[in-house]
Amino acid sequence: MSLKASGEFDFIERLQIRFSRPLGSERSYGIARGIGDDAAALLPSKKKLRLFTTDALVEGIHFKRRFSSFQQVGYKALAVNVSDIAAMGGQPRFFLVSLGLPEDVSLRKLSELYRGLERGMREYGTDLIGGNTSAIKGPFFISITLIGEVDEEEMLPRDGAKAGDLLFVTGSLGDAAAGLERLQKGLGPSRRSALVQRQLRPGARLREGRLLAQARIPSAMIDVSDGLAADLGHILKQSGLGAELDLSRIPLSSALKRHVKQHAPEKSPLDYALYGGEDYELLFSVPEEKLPKLEALIRSGALQAARIGRLLDRGKGLLAEEGDGRRRKLRLKGYDHFDHFRRQGFAGR
Amino acid sequence: MSLKASGEFDFIERLQIRFSRPLGSERSYGIARGIGDDAAALLPSKKKLRLFTTDALVEGIHFKRRFSSFQQVGYKALAVNVSDIAAMGGQPRFFLVSLGLPEDVSLRKLSELYRGLERGMREYGTDLIGGNTSAIKGPFFISITLIGEVDEEEMLPRDGAKAGDLLFVTGSLGDAAAGLERLQKGLGPSRRSALVQRQLRPGARLREGRLLAQARIPSAMIDVSDGLAADLGHILKQSGLGAELDLSRIPLSSALKRHVKQHAPEKSPLDYALYGGEDYELLFSVPEEKLPKLEALIRSGALQAARIGRLLDRGKGLLAEEGDGRRRKLRLKGYDHFDHFRRQGFAGR
Numbered sequence A, B: 001m002s003l004k005a006s007g008e009f010d011f012i013e014r015l016q017i018r019f020s021r022p023l024g025s026e027r028s029y030g031i032a033r034g035i036g037d038d039a040a041a042l043l044p045s046k047k048k049l050r051l052f053t054t055d056a057l058v059e060g061i062h063f064k065r066r067f068s069s070f071q072q073v074g075y076k077a078l079a080v081n082v083s084d085i086a087a088m089g090g091q092p093r094f095f096l097v098s099l100g101l102p103e104d105v106s107l108r109k110l111s112e113l114y115r116g117l118e119r120g121m122r123e124y125g126t127d128l129i130g131g132n133t134s135a136i137k138g139p140f141f142i143s144i145t146l147i148g149e150v151d152e153e154e155m156l157p158r159d160g161a162k163a164g165d166l167l168f169v170t171g172s173l174g175d176a177a178a179g180l181e182r183l184q185k186g187l188g189p190s191r192r193s194a195l196v197q198r199q200l201r202p203g204a205r206l207r208e209g210r211l212l213a214q215a216r217i218p219s220a221m222i223d224v225s226d227g228l229a230a231d232l233g234h235i236l237k238q239s240g241l242g243a244e245l246d247l248s249r250i251p252l253s254s255a256l257k258r259h260v261k262q263h264a265p266e267k268s269p270l271d272y273a274l275y276g277g278e279d280y281e282l283l284f285s286v287p288e289e290k291l292p293k294l295e296a297l298i299r300s301g302a303l304q305a306a307r308i309g310r311l312l313d314r315g316k317g318l319l320a321e322e323g324d325g326r327r328r329k330l331r332l333k334g335y336d337h338f339d340h341f342r343r344q345g346f347a348g349r
Helices: A010-018 A070-087 A107-124 A174-185 A194-199 A206-214 A230-239 A254-263 A269-275 A286-298 A339-348 B010-018 B070-087 B108-124 B175-185 B194-200 B206-214 B230-239 B253-263 B269-273 B288-300 B340-344
Strands: A031-033 A040-042 A049-058 A092-099 A127-134 A141-150 A166-170 A219-225 A241-246 A280-284 A305-313 A318-321 A328-329 B031-033 B038-043 B050-057 B091-101 B127-135 B141-150 B168-169 B220-224 B241-244 B281-286 B303-315 B318-321 B327-331
Touching: A040 A092, A040 A127, A049 A070, A049 B091, A049 B127, A049 B141, A070 A092, A070 A107, A070 A141, A070 A206, A070 A219, A092 A107, A092 A206, A092 B050, A092 B141, A107 A127, A127 A305, A127 B050, A141 B050, A141 B091, A141 B127, A141 B141, A166 A286, A174 A254, A206 A219, A206 A280, A219 A230, A230 A241, A230 A269, A230 A280, A254 A269, A269 A305, A280 A286, A339 B303, B038 B091, B038 B127, B050 B070, B070 B091, B070 B108, B070 B141, B070 B206, B070 B220, B091 B108, B091 B206, B108 B127, B127 B194, B168 B288, B175 B194, B175 B253, B175 B269, B194 B253, B206 B220, B206 B281, B220 B230, B230 B241, B230 B269, B230 B318, B253 B269, B281 B288
Parallel strands: A092 A127, A241 A318, B091 B127, B241 B318
Antiparallel strands: A031 A040, A040 B050, A049 A141, A049 B038, A092 A141, A166 A280, A166 A305, A219 A280, A241 A305, A318 A328, B031 B038, B050 B141, B091 B141, B168 B281, B168 B303, B220 B281, B241 B303, B318 B327
16 A cells, blocks of 8 residues: 555545544554554454455546535445445454545645544544555545455355345435435525435445344345335346346335425336435345244334345346236336446447 | 446456455365455464454556556566565465546456466465445555464564664665666667566565564564665664664665666665655564574575665764765665655644
C-alpha cells in the first residue's frame, strides 16, 4: 500500500491512523500490525471462515457531489460492502480503502469522507487496517475491500435454495430509487425525506443477516442492490431454479406510494421495487420446515420481513402473480450502468 | 462485490472466472467460496498471519495507454502489490480486483488486462477470489487488494531496525525512472530496452523477500517504490534512526549509466536511484551478527544484494558519503504526485 508514498502524504496517513484505532488494544482485536507498514497483518482466525468483498463508489456514476456530502459517500462506501458480508451471514471486521483523489477534493472534504467512514466503523464494528491513495485526473473514487468472518455452518451462499422454498425480503423495496428520482427532479424540500435518506445514507441489514444466519433459517441469501428482479435472478441462476412472486405482497413504504402517486402517476411503485436498486435489503429463501421459526422471529419483533413468493423448478422462469390471480413473466434485469458494453455486442446473454 | 451487477456484466464475470480457477481443487488451496457470491470465503489460516495490502494504478498518473499495453497494466498492478507482501517477508496468496472502466476500454483491452493479471498469477502463485467493476466517466483504474501469509517469526516490519545495522538493497536502482524518461522523450528504439522494461513490466522481488525472511536475516525491510531516499526515510522515521549512505556503493546498472551519459549528462545516475521510483527492489537492514549468513547467500549466487550504508542514531539524519570521504545531508523526498495537496498548506512537515 502506498501510504508510504513518500511522506508528502503524511496528512492522509494521519487521518487514516486517527480513524483506524481499534477501541481496545490492536492485538485483542486480531490485528498484529495495522496501518503504517508495507502490509497489514491479522492474527490467524482459529475456526471461522474469512469473508472478502470489494465494492467501489465512483463520482458521476454512483453519486454526485451536488446531492451527496463526502461524509455520506464515506458512510455509504462502507455500508454497501457491509451489505455483502451481511448477505453471507457474516460479521464485518476489517477493511482497506483505496482512494482516487482529484485536485478539487479539498482536505476538508477528505476529512469529511473519513468522518463518514468512522460512523460506519462504529455502527458496523469494523477497523481500518490499510489503504492507498492515488491522484486522479478525473472523478473521485473510493474502493473498499471489506474482510468479515463467519462460522462455516452459518454461512449463507446464494446457491443453497431448493424448489418449494419460500422467498422473504427484509424491510421495504424501491425507496432508494425513488429517493434518487426526487434528488434528480429537485422535488420539494426533500433532502431529509425518508426516500432520499435511503438513497444517500443506506443502512446495511447486518443485524438481520446475523440473526438469520445464527438461527440457520435461510437456505440462500443475497442483498438487493440492483433491484429485486435482478438479484432474485442471481439466486435463480446459481441455484438452477425458477420462482413466482406474489406482487401484492412485495413490501412498499407509504412514502414510496405517495411519491409515485404525486410525481410519477404513470408508474407503479412495483417498478421501483423490481427494477430500482440500492435498497440493500436482504432477500432470502426459507425451507418450509424452517417457517415456524422464522414466523416466531417476525412476531417477536426481532425481524421485519415479508413473504413475497416461492421458488419453483427451473423451467418456470420468473413468474409474477398479480392481485387478481393472473400470472405473467417478469424480466430479470435491473439498473445497468454498463450499457456501452452491450453495444459492443455482449448483450442479451 | 458487484459482479452481481445485474447479469448485464456477465462477460466480465466470465473473464474473472476463467482467470480465477486455482490449479488444484479450490478447497485444497484454502478457498471455501471463490467468485460468484456476495463475498469470497477463505478457510481459517491455522498458524500463519494473514497479510493485506492495497495499491492502485490510475491511467494518466501511473501509466499512459500510449506507453503501456493493458496486459502490462494488469501485470504491473499485481506486481506492485506483490512487492509489498514480499517486503513483509510474506507469500502472496489471493487477491481481489476493483476496476473503473471508461467507455473507450474495449472488451479486447479488458481481456488483455486479465491476461496480464494471469501472467502475474502464475508467476507469483496467487488466485483471484473476487472483484468489482464500475463504469467511470474518466480514466481507467485498477485497484487490487492482495492477501498474503507469513509465519509470525518470519515477518519483516519496517520498524525493527537498530543503530549500527547495515543497509542492503537488492538488484539495481534508478532503472525504472530512466525507463519512464526514455518513453516520455521518445528516445530511440527503446520499447524493449532494459530500462523501459523495468518501467513497464517491473518484477517483484518475491523470491528474495522469502529467502531473507526464512533465513531471518533482516531486522527491517521495505520495498523501494518511491526512490531510495524516500523509502529509507520511512525506515528511519518508523525505527527512530538516522543513516549514512555510501553513494559509491549504490548499485547502478550499466544501462542507466549509459542512458544518463547520452541523454541527461547534466544529471547523475544517483539522482535516479535516490529520487526516482518504481524500482520495486528490497531495502533491508542487517544486524552485524547476521552479516556472515547474508554474505554466504550472496556468494552462493542465491541473492543479489549490495551493501550501501549503515543505520545511525536518530540525530544524525540521512547522510551521504561521497567517494572522496566527504559527507552531506540528503533530502528524504521522492517522486510526489500529490503536489496540489501541498499547495493547500499541508506541505513540508
